[in-house]
Amino acid sequence: MAAPLIRMQGIQKAFGPVKVLEGVDFELRAGEVHALMGENGAGKSTLMKILTGIYAPDGGRIDVDGEATAIASPADAEKHGIAIIHQDLNLIPSLSIADNLFLGREEHRFGLLRRRAMAERARAWLARVGMDRLDPDTSVERLSVGRQQMVEIARALGQNARVLIMDEPTAALTESETDTLFRLIRELRAQGTGIVYVSHRMEEIFALCDRISVLRDGQFVGTRDVPGLGFDEVVKMMVGRTLDARFPARTPHVGPVRLSVEHVGGGMVHDVSFDLHAGEVLGVAGLLGAGRTELARLLFGLDRLESGRVTLDGRPVTPKTPSEAIHAGFGFVTEDRKGQGLVLDLSLRENVSLPRVPARAGLVDRPAEKKQTRGLIDALKIRTRDMELDVRALSGGNQQKVVLAKWLALKPRVLILDEPTRGVDVGGKAEIYHIINQLAEQGVAILMISSELPEVLAMSDRILVMHEGRATALLDARGATQETVMTAATGGK
């Protein structure tokens, strides 16, 4: 049998006194899709950064094609045919596709660009990822996220990559873009490319991958073949215990109508109506770009409401700014945790109290603030040594809990959650579900936008499905299936 493309053995890495990787093994064969799994902070990205030459390992060896190899820089990795497709894409939006494909390795003669030759080769590269209809002169910002990702993959293949590392590649893709990507991945596998697939989405991994390797707290747990492997076993490998339930149960106590939305429109949202009851979780499903986040932004006063009316506990509300929405009783956990949810350079305490700083006559009441923060840290089981540390230092799951804590401090009457578990690991997800259930039991009305169908189906009482800015269905979650939701989400009846 031929030597594997990559074999990493006993990889060690520490940052100061913190050991991030302790003797990790990882093997990638030609022509396989190999999932790398583990909770946030397990060491997946550090391992991949070592493989791509961004970090130097403290110990262990790396073989490429069966020969011991030092990968000292990203240029080294590229030389060995190792390429990474980043979660947030590494393209320059204002430049054209061809410019991006050749960035840093432009073809030229005496410093003059050979535009035509590059456009020619760009077409060939795009054809390899099935994007031959794209014009290489199109600027990248005009492409959808899915196509931008294809351009990134084309760039990697153009550099003769044999090892492709994909970090949460489907996080921002629509259903059909995901299908296209999976088709391409299978094609590349058939051609002998080795693919490392990093993702939290179990369904995808079981559908796509040949083998799974799991890391936990910097330790190598094991590698398994996917055929014959159970979902529960993977979770157990990742968290070191069996979870009680993936989605904790809740007895619904649905109260009177709290939020009534009638024929609301604005921007890309048209004529959406629904009632949200106290103590209810209303899931909002739909494809990317269906207008779900836009609906939330209208309710929260971020975008202008052009038509329709909204009543909260019988009173009409039309917030024009987030500040007014908060006063009316809304809370909004945005999908973009780092861009919109947190101030990374402020401490946990300062972030939690940002919507309303405990104060008397404008002076911060520090003891009250600390007490409130301590209470929320305990209630949400936020794992941190110190509430004074910058939230930058927390893991994704804990950061998401800080965003939740921020709103819980305000005791909102309506809480809007936009992708509340995106980028959060399995253990963290279960805890966030638990918090959502508790809030509902306390009578908070919850509007939960999510792209993960199992999550929507299991957590909601009812499901609002959107398609192209309109509400296409309002389903009872008990009778709904993935199929009925998807049918409505794609505009079918």
Place this chain on the structure above:
Amino acid sequence: MTQVNWSRLAPLLQRLGSVIGLVLLFIVLSVMSPDFLTTGNLLSVLRQVSINALIAFGMTFVILAGGIDLSVGAILALTGAITAGLMAAGHGLALSMGAGLGLGLVLGMVNGALVSWGKVAPFIATLGTMTLLRGLTLVYTQGTPIPVTDAGFALLGGGYLAHLLPLPVIWMFVVFAACAFLLRGTVFGRHVMAIGGNEEAARLSGVRLAPMKLAIYGLSGLLSAVAGVVLTSRLYSAQSTAGSGYELDAIAAVVLGGTSLSGGRGWLFGTLIGALLIGFLNNGLNLLDVSSFYQQVVKGVVILIAVLLDRRQ
């Protein structure tokens, strides 16, 4: 063995860099020049520093909130001229000073309005008002200095406490204490840090950006006017060209003090240290008879070194 917690110590050391720099400068100058470590010299440096420090305190808030204010020197000149002009026209001390300080506040708020409602980049907005206000000052003064006649007013910048401590130094420390408390102890200060750290997150948390920016730039304008009044008093006259280039000294003080130009990270004490560093450096180079041409070169190099040392990865 005691465990040293480096992750918490490192930022502290980085913050204290400017303090260490100041101490080193102090030691070097004491050794090299016998005239340096005298009460008279030190107090005179403090008095010179006070004007820049007053402006830089306001600038710290603007920069922490992710902005910049180039109009501070121009506001200083115009408010000083208006104060002196009103007094020369026979108006009382209180009214003249009130008008000068009030004008500073309003001009600062105009900057804030341009930035928030007008959505103009702070650099451009304040570059515009700077040029405009410089012009207005020339129009108002017709290019000639306005002398100060009121002896009481002259005390403000020229007087001493207990025949020893120059009053401007007192004003500097009083304003420092007030601003430091404003930044650390009030909701306003918290929101300044939040806006500079992540404006979108602050807005979504219900922080109202427009009133905040009016207040932040207003504070900067007000403190520039305070500096303008004190400077006019100390010089016994208002000059149309007063405060030229002060905006850059103020920005340098803020940055030397370790406040990030991209906002959200920094402290007011650092700005005080930064202003002192610039002041003592000027003084030392004078005492050592370095030509004024080279003085600029040295100042530039010091600023670059400080920023490079402070740079985070």
